[in-house]
Amino acid sequence: xxxxxxxxxxxxxxxxxxxxxxxxxxxxxxxxxxxxxxxxxxxxxxxxxxxxxxxxxxxxxxxxxxxxxxxxxxxxxxxxxxxxxxxxxxxxxxxxxxxxxxxxxxxxxxxxxxxxx
Amino acid sequence: xxxxxxxxxxxxxxxxxxxxxxxxxxxxxxxxxxxxxxxxxxxxxxxxxxxxxxxxxxxxxxxxxxxxxxxxxxxxxxxxxxxxxxxxxxxxxxxxxxxxxxxxxxxxxxxxxxxxxxxxxxxxxxxxxxxxxxxxxxxxxxxxxxxxxxxxxxxxxxxxxxxxxxxxxxxxxxxxxxxxxxxxxxxxxxxxxxxxxxxxxxxxxxxxxxxxx
Numbered sequence: 001x002x003x004x005x006x007x008x009x010x011x012x013x014x015x016x017x018x019x020x021x022x023x024x025x026x027x028x029x030x031x032x033x034x035x036x037x038x039x040x041x042x043x044x045x046x047x048x049x050x051x052x053x054x055x056x057x058x059x060x061x062x063x064x065x066x067x068x069x070x071x072x073x074x075x076x077x078x079x080x081x082x083x084x085x086x087x088x089x090x091x092x093x094x095x096x097x098x099x100x101x102x103x104x105x106x107x108x109x110x111x112x113x114x115x116x117x
Numbered sequence: 118x119x120x121x122x123x124x125x126x127x128x129x130x131x132x133x134x135x136x137x138x139x140x141x142x143x144x145x146x147x148x149x150x151x152x153x154x155x156x157x158x159x160x161x162x163x164x165x166x167x168x169x170x171x172x173x174x175x176x177x178x179x180x181x182x183x184x185x186x187x188x189x190x191x192x193x194x195x196x197x198x199x200x201x202x203x204x205x206x207x208x209x210x211x212x213x214x215x216x217x218x219x220x221x222x223x224x225x226x227x228x229x230x231x232x233x234x235x236x237x238x239x240x241x242x243x244x245x246x247x248x249x250x251x252x253x254x255x256x257x258x259x260x261x262x263x264x265x266x267x268x269x270x271x272x273x274x275x276x277x278x279x280x281x282x283x284x285x286x287x288x289x290x291x292x293x294x295x296x297x298x299x300x301x302x303x304x305x306x307x308x309x310x311x312x313x314x315x316x317x318x319x320x321x322x323x324x325x326x327x328x329x330x
Binding site for chain 1: 158163168175223225227237302303304305
């Protein structure tokens with residue numbers, strides 16, 4: 001069992017439930033995502049539901065990185081704020097730490113009326 | 118080749134895609150995405166579906182085919198070389214503009230929160246807004262200025278090709294309005310100007326010039 005993977009799964013599920021989130025993309029560069037897929041395939045871990053990157057720096061500060069697509073009819077700006085606030089509320093309650101977690105949320109696609117979904 | 122014996126497949130996007138850089142789309146080529154679109158996105162390709170850049174390009178390709186292709190094909194019968202070049206440019210631009218590009222910041226009061234929107238997603242938004250007006254196909258989209266700095270003055274530049282018979286001034290005004298509206302909804306960019314250049318007018322009259330009197 002991997003604590004980071006479990007937390008990633010939980011956070012992925014939380015992000016997916018935020019209004020306006022249309023997609024969650026694996027965070028990090030394409031190469032990193034591809035490597036992660038290979039590593040997890042070898043370790044028999046299923047990571048399709050663990051797209052939020054969870055890491056910590058040398059000081060122990062938790063770093064959360066999320067990449068999302070915004071659903072048609074929702075503001076990217078407002079959805080970003082909703083995702084980050086929802087994650088912070090969860091982390092501050094469920095994962096107490098001496099330092100506030102660093103939360104990095106990026107929109108990499110905005111769906112429009114003509115988007116294919 | 119005359120207007121009567123144009124190879125109808127010569128305008129297929131897959132035949133216009135040589136030379137594009139796969140690195141623009143997380144390792145996928147536009148040609149590959151065109152094939153994937155043709156297959157109805159079946160079987161599901163996780164690598165494409167998990168690539169935001171590829172998804173933006175798929176959106177643009179699908180819209181180009183669905184809403185705009187007929188307009189171009191009609192004229193291409195009369196002037197295939199010109200429109201083949203034009204379509205090649207549009208598709209090449211879609212490929213280039215779909216990659217993530219620069220990060221555009223969104224403000225948040227918490228010091229440990231960083232929010233951003235990729236330049237590629239914003240270019241895709243602008244392209245969709247312009248194409249959605251109905252009378253134009255967006256050729257190229259550019260954000261001029263340092264979009265990575267909050268409140269920095271930014272100029273949006275788009276080129277468009279339009280149907281014959283439209284009021285070009287009104288269409289340019291409409292394009293500016295829909296683009297400004299989308300950018301205001303989704304970003305905090307300080308847009309100081311939206312430059313619209315109509316580069317081509319697609320017209321049946323081109324065809325009639327080759328018709329016998």
